Amino acid sequence: MALLSVSQLSKSFDKVKAVDRVSLTAERGEILCLLGPSGCGKTTLLRVIAGLEEPEEGTITFEGRPLDGVPAQQRGVGLMFQDLALFPHMDVFGNVAFGLRMQRLPRDRVRERVRELLALVEMTDYAQREVHELSGGERQRVALARSLAPAPKLLMLDEPLGALDRALRDSLQIQIRSILKEVGVTSIYVTHDRDEAFVVGDRLVFMSRGRVVQTGAPEEVFRSPHDEFVARSLGFKNxxxxxxxxxxxxxxxxxxxxxxxxxxxxxxxxxxxxxxxxxxxxxxxxxxxxxxxxxxxxxxxxxxxxxxxxxxxxxxxxxxxxxxxxxxxxxxxxxxxxxxxxxxxxxxxxxxxxxxxxxx
CATH class of the missing domain: 2.40.50.140 (Nucleic acid-binding proteins)
Known part of the structure; x- marks a missing residue:
């Protein structure tokens, strides 16, 4: 059974369908990449799954149980957005520890967990650094560690590398995939970049105008794009x-x-x-x-x-x-x-x- 199952999900804003009868699944430990242009419904879909928006129709099932009416904080879902939202008044340790402290975990357990995560993202020596002292790539790794700290069963990343330059994005794509696979967390990763999706994703989901138009492994969709939209998204010119x-x-x-x-x-x-x-x-x-x-x-x-x-x-x-x-x-x-x-x-x-x- 899939860890996450979304069936016929819809959400509108001002009578415009942002998400239109979307269905998809994510297996345990799988990295699912959502691809599509700005405004195609990717972020809205994440927010509905996370419980930050209410769907008009459709169902979301997580670990075999429906999420209807379940508050966002009780869904076991982690979110990482492009703007990162790191707390500028906290150092690296404090940022990663924030969610753990909100869970009222013992101080020793918080310290141990933060050390584990900083080692995972290769930031062990940065625990006492202030946020303003970090480079763009270092901030991304801190944000990822903070998102993973509460041990979410599903992690959703919305254009996490969108603000970085090409060279830095290329190096972090591989690192993020490696970290997500090592932790084993099921992930939904949003991007509009084909190359990034190829590196990070186990399976790609193409969205256009609020709908899913094709799903498949990177090699599969590259060999057989379904329509003109998918072909152009994959970089085909002829x-x-x-x-x-x-x-x-x-x-x-x-x-x-x-x-x-x-x-x-x-x-x-x-x-x-x-x-x-x-x-x-x-x-x-x-x-x-x-x-x-x-x-x-x-x-x-x-x-x-x-x-x-x-x-x-x-x-x-x-x-x-x-x-x-x-x-x-x-x-x-x-x-x-x-x-x-x-x-x-x-x-x-x-x-x-x-x-x-x-x-x-």
């Missing part, structure tokens, strides 16, 4: 409107870049004459200098390079083809290094890199 011209073992599709063919199993539910968004994976496209360098048949299209960007390990090319644009990735070599904006090239698209998406 999303085109397509119309099926014919079906067989291969499917012939017309789109802005021309007529291309894909595998039938990747375009399964679109009949001849029907329209659907198409996703073409960037790494499924290769570049050739001349038509003779490309295969004699298949998805071979001519285009003009309009943008070339070096992304560290690869070049990203934007190529104007027909009435549309295609992005592709290519490793640096003498050919790709010599390509410039304005050059004419030939693109070869692997049929396996083409798939149909659901409309938003």
């Amino acid at each position: 999303i085109l409107a397509g119309r099926v011209l014919g079906r067989g073992e291969m499917v012939e599709v017309e789109c802005d870049v021309g007529v291309i063919v894909g595998l039938s199993q990747h375009i399964p539910a679109v009949s001849e004459g029907e329209r659907a968004p198409l996703l073409i994976e960037e790494r499924g496209i290769s570049l050739c200098r001349t038509r003779n360098d490309a295969p004699p048949s298949g998805n071979v299209l001519q285009g003009t390079i309009t943008q070339k960007v070096f992304l560290g390990g690869d070049y990203q090319f934007r190529v104007r083809v027909g009435h549309g644009d295609l992005f592709c990735m290519a490793a640096p070599d003498p050919f790709t290094q010599g390509l410039q904006e304005g050059d004419e090239v030939w693109l070869v698209i692997d049929p396996a890199a083409i798939r149909a998406l659901e409309s938003d």
